[in-house]
Amino acid sequence: EVVRCLHLLLINRYKFKSSKRIRSHSIQEILDNEYAVIRVDIRIKTDFKIRNNRPDIFILDKKKNKITDIEIGITSQDSLQIVETEKLRKYNLLANDLGLIYKCSVEIIPYVMTWDGIVTKYHKSHLKRLEIPMNVEAYIQSIVRKNIAETISFNRRRGLESGLNAEENCERASMRTNTPLKEEKREEDGANNLKTKNNTPFISQGRTTLEEPK
Numbered sequence: 001e002v003v004r005c006l007h008l009l010l011i012n013r014y015k016f017k018s019s020k021r022i023r024s025h026s027i028q029e030i031l032d033n034e035y036a037v038i039r040v041d042i043r044i045k046t047d048f049k050i051r052n053n054r055p056d057i058f059i060l061d062k063k064k065n066k067i068t069d070i071e072i073g074i075t076s077q078d079s080l081q082i083v084e085t086e087k088l089r090k091y092n093l094l095a096n097d098l099g100l101i102y103k104c105s106v107e108i109i110p111y112v113m114t115w116d117g118i119v120t121k122y123h124k125s126h127l128k129r130l131e132i133p134m135n136v137e138a139y140i141q142s143i144v145r146k147n148i149a150e151t152i153s154f155n156r157r158r159g160l161e162s163g164l165n166a167e168e169n170c171e172r173a174s175m176r177t178n179t180p181l182k183e184e185k186r187e188e189d190g191a192n193n194l195k196t197k198n199n200t201p202f203i204s205q206g207r208t209t210l211e212e213p214k
Contacts, residue, residue: 001143002072002111003027003040005136006057010038013131014061022139036061046097052090055108065104069095070130073112074144084112084120115148117141 001022008025011018014036019025031038037060044053055069071087087110095106109126113119127137 001147002140003056005140006070006072006111006130006132007038007040009132009136010036010057010059014038014059035063044094044098046094047101048097050093050097053094055091055094056111060102060104065102067095067098067102067104067106069106069108071108071110071112073110074115075112077114077118080112080114080118081120084110084122087112117145 004025004027005022007027008018008020008022011031012020014033016031016033016038027040029040029042037058039055039058041054041056042058044055044058046053056072057070059068059070060066061068069091071091073083073087075083088108091108095108098104099106107129109129111126111130113123
């Protein structure tokens with residue numbers, strides 16, 4: 001769901017044709033027009049053999065002559081900072097090679113948080129760079145938390161929780177979902193609480209509104 005929401009935002013931003021509504025949006029692996037190239041989970045050809053060459057979302061902005069690689073992750077609170085740092089480090093070689101190939105600037109933006117939506121103090125900066133509206137952020141948060149809760153409940157009904165601790169249950173749940181978006185207010189990271197509504201974002205070119213559920 002996270003990839004789908006971000007993908008829909010991007011294709012509207014770069015004037016690709018889309019369904020406008022997240023629920024009916026399907027991801028195309030490669031899109032190309034006069035404004036941008038967008039690739040989802042596709043290996044990137046490079047001059048040198050690079051192991052980590054498959055970013056979650058790759059954007060080549062033709063007008064700005066800029067490449068953005070978005071890396072999405074979900075993890076435990078103990079591993080949050082480690083995973084976010086690793087996402088940045090993991091694609092450094094790819095970023096350097098892409099800069100030489102395309103002769104443009106390259107940035108890697110991690111999109112990492114915990115199963116219950118806690119994020120690092122750098123997350124706000126990442127959201128700002130990605131230009132993600134707050135209602136879309138809140139929608140993704142609600143969907144991810146709902147998916148995790150449903151999966152844990154299903155595991156319990158099937159007896160799969162036997163011998164599992166809470167973290168292992170979350171690990172199972174996270175395999176069915178992507179990145180939750182909520183920022184818990186903490187003095188150490190300066191984050192804020194987000195209040196979510198059970199609404200689906202309606203995304204159109206240049207604006208994002210909420211579609212009331214029917």
